[in-house]
Amino acid sequence: MQKITTFLTFNDQAEEAATLYTSIFKDSKITRVARLPTGHAMTVEFELAGQKYIAMNGGPHFSFATGISLAVSCADQAEIDYLWEQLTTNGGEPGQCGWLKDPFGVSWQIIPVNMGNLLRSDDPASAQRKMAAMLQMHKIEIAVLEQA
Known part of the structure; x- marks a missing residue:
């Protein structure tokens, strides 16, 4: 089990970022997308070369x-x-x-x-x-x- 997971907070592009990253690194995949009632992604869990990450849409005050x-x-x-x-x-x-x-x-x-x-x-x-x-x-x- 991975003890520390990198958490990336985007304005509103978490799913797009995870999609790009998993498309270019071998042994990578999106493992879970939690969606808001609007259908937009709130969090996206993904793996890059076996390492786990979480991306979240947090709004414009995150950079x-x-x-x-x-x-x-x-x-x-x-x-x-x-x-x-x-x-x-x-x-x-x-x-x-x-x-x-x-x-x-x-x-x-x-x-x-x-x-x-x-x-x-x-x-x-x-x-x-x-x-x-x-x-x-x-x-x-x-x-x-x-x-x-």
């Missing part, structure tokens, strides 16, 4: 801040490219160093699973080059970091 994000460890560049495209299309915003905001304002970090190793080097000059390269990126480019 997301960049101080919290959902970090995705990607196996390779193809996965980074795919997720970046899916989450920035239709109103998403690219950020620096693998960060982005999706069309609903949720912050994500789309990074390679071996990001720490890509930035490390026993040679201080190499480590500086790698960090400098990463700081210039929006979407992470693994090959560029490997060559720096």
Whole structure:
């Protein structure tokens, strides 16, 4: 059993967000939608890659801040490219160093699973080059970091 569940409060797009997220991550699904008498979703329970989340429509006084994000460890560049495209299309915003905001304002970090190793080097000059390269990126480019 998952002890801690991420709870995301949207203005009025909880179901749309859960639908987008579950459409792009493998092993994901919407598990329950609690509806108001109007038929609109109040809460949406869903899983992304086996991790449980709850989304709620809370009204316009709720918004997301960049101080919290959902970090995705990607196996390779193809996965980074795919997720970046899916989450920035239709109103998403690219950020620096693998960060982005999706069309609903949720912050994500789309990074390679071996990001720490890509930035490390026993040679201080190499480590500086790698960090400098990463700081210039929006979407992470693994090959560029490997060559720096």
